[in-house]
Each structure stands twice: as structure tokens, then as C-alpha cells.
């Protein structure tokens with residue numbers, strides 16, 4: 001099985017060496033133009049914040065036919081990655097809670113893979129990423145767009161105002177650097193400090209989004225959120241954020257204990273909970289998108305829905321489009337299925 005990201009190596013090494021494609025890019029079908037947030041795109045298929053560590057990764061996957069490319073979350077200051085391991089394969093049990101267990105061998109069927117990540121949202125210094133975003137943008141072909149994901153870096157006793165200011169700063173830099181869309185990450189399942197769970201606080205989410213909107217003017221602006229356990233919470237969130245952002249990207253990995261077979265936390269005692277990805281989260285993610293679509297339609301909200309969660313075959317992307325997604329993103333599967341967008345576009349040029 002191809003693995004373009006070497007999970008045995010550090011984030012830094014993958015940043016410098018990757019992506020490690022085994023084969024040259026596949027023939028990418030010439031698909032008709034569609035619309036994503038008012039921009040022309042060759043497809044509404046892309047890669048969510050995560051695997052695309054820098055412009056080399058963006059360029060490699062753009063050439064593989066993914067058309068909406070998200071630059072992995074960046075910060076207003078340099079931040080080291082958590083120690084290895086950062087990414088493990090896990091068993092799949094079809095639940096949204098309770099522990100999952102790491103496995104060495106993901107099996108022969110890449111469409112069945114689930115995994116878990118614990119990076120801690122590392123970031124290069126802004127002087128590095130601000131310049132690199134220009135290169136990422138320049139590497140895209142016509143009909144491809146760049147999302148840049150940003151997050152705040154609050155100190156231990158940071159006030160809410162300081163968190164807001166930091167989000168605003170990152171948004172300004174990302175926009176100035178050439179992002180077509182700025183995405184604020186309000187969810188990170190393995191970050192225990194405030195920036196990991198903002199989406200669960202609707203009022204704070206609104207406060208940040210309002211200030212970011214003021215700075216971004218009419219630039220395109222998305223919020224990335226995690227899994228919503230209740231429809232009421234999701235309804236309230238969408239209602240309150242309506243008018244402040246262009247859309248919502250849902251969902252981030254689902255936070256669960258990730259254990260070794262001996263019961264010890266695989267990412268170390270400080271990070272028992274981490275984001276579970278892939279097959280294990282597909283059904284709950286589709287459910288969240290379905291519910292969100294019903295709310296948006298029934299309340300006439302002006303919000304696009306960018307869906308992510310366990311897409312590793314064409315039928316998974318169809319689930320999300322059927323549920324009413326404006327675009328479908330892949331988080332982990334492009335690592336072992338780099339030809340997925342080209343295959344999906346061949347089967348569904350209308351996507």
C-alpha cells in the first residue's frame with residue numbers, strides 16, 4: 001500500500017521530504033467547471049486541513065486532481081509537533097465513543113482503514129508559512145482553490161480578547177498571503193487547551209467569527225468544527241453563526257481514547273484522547289451533515305456545508321453530496337489513496 005506520509009518519521013521529516021508518491025500522477029479527467037463559494041472549480045472534491053503540510057504537498061496533490069486544497073492549520077508563532085507517534089492505524093467498531101485500539105497492520109483494503117492522529121497542530125513560524133502560501137497558490141492550476149486553516153495560540157492565562165486577536169492576526173496574514181478561503185479551526189481533538197474545543201462554546205465562536213469577519217471584509221471564510229452530539233447544539237450553532245461566515249466544514253476527527261493493545265494510551269499518558277478518522281467516523285459524519293442541511297434549509301440560513309469524514313471511495317463522497325454538502329473533502333485517505341479524486345471525477349464528472 002502507498003503511504004505518501006511516513007508515519008514512522010517525524011512531522012519535520014515529512015515536511016521536508018514528502019509527499020512520497022510511488023507513481024506519477026494519474027491521468028486526471030477534464031471535468032466541467034462548477035462553483036465553490038462563488039469560485040470556478042474543476043470539481044468540488046478536496047483535501048481537508050491535515051496532510052498538506054506545505055506548498056510541495058499542495059502541488060503534489062493538486063497534480064493528482066484534488067481541486068480544493070487546504071493548507072494544514074498554521075499559527076501566529078512557531079509550534080513544535082508532539083513526539084512520535086503522531087498517526088496510527090486503529091480498529092473500527094462503528095461507535096462514536098469508548099476506546100479504539102491501535103493496530104500495526106491496516107489490512108489489505110484501504111477503503112476500510114480507520115486511523116487516529118495526535119500532532120498538536122504544529123506550525124512553522126509565520127515568516128515561513130506566509131511566504132510558502134504564495135508558492136502553494138502559484139502551484140495550482142485553473143479551477144483549483146486554496147484554503148488556509150488557522151488557529152489561535154493562547155498562552156496559559158490568555159483572555160478571550162487575546163484569543164480573538166490572535167485568530168484575527170492569523171486570518172489577516174493568511175488572506176494577505178493569497179488564501180482564496182480562510183478557515184478558522186475551532187476544533188482539535190488532541191489539543192487540551194482552549195483552542196481545541198471552541199466550537200462547543202457558541203457564544204465564544206460568534207465573538208471570534210465576528211471579529212475575523214470584520215478583518216476579512218467580504219473574503220471567503222469557513223469554520224471547521226468537530227462532531228456535534230446533539231441536534232439542538234448544532235442548530236443553535238448554525239443559527240448564531242449565520243451571516244458571519246460563508247460556511248461550516250464538518251467534521252474534525254472524533255475525540256476518543258486511543259490505546260495500545262495493552263490498554264496504555266498510544267500517544268502517551270498526556271494525550272489519551274485523540275482524533276479518530278476514516279471509516280470509523282463516516283456514518284456519524286454523514287449524519288451530522290444531514291442534520292445540518294435540514295437546519296440550513298428549514299431556517300433559510302445562508303451557509304455552505306463542506307463535508308469531511310471517512311471518504312475513501314466514490315460511494316462515500318456520494319453519501320455526502322446526497323446529504324446536501326457543497327463540497328466533499330478527504331482528511332486521511334489521500335495518504336494511502338492518492339488517486340481517489342481522479343477516480344471519483346472519472347465516475348462523476350458532475351462532482
Ligand SMILES: Cc1cc2nc3c(=O)[nH]c(=O)nc-3n(C[C@H](O)[C@H](O)[C@H](O)COP(=O)(O)O)c2cc1C
Pocket residue numbers: 048049050051072073087117119121149185187224251252253277278279281308309310311329330331332333
Ligand atoms: C495527518 C492529519 C493531520 C490533521 N491535522 C489537522 C489540522 O491541523 N487542522 C484541522 O482542522 N484538521 C486536521 N486534521 C483532521 C482532518 O481535517 C479531518 O477533519 C479528519 O481527518 C477527518 O477526515 P477523514 O475521516 O477523511 O480523515 C488532520 C488529519 C490528518 C490525517
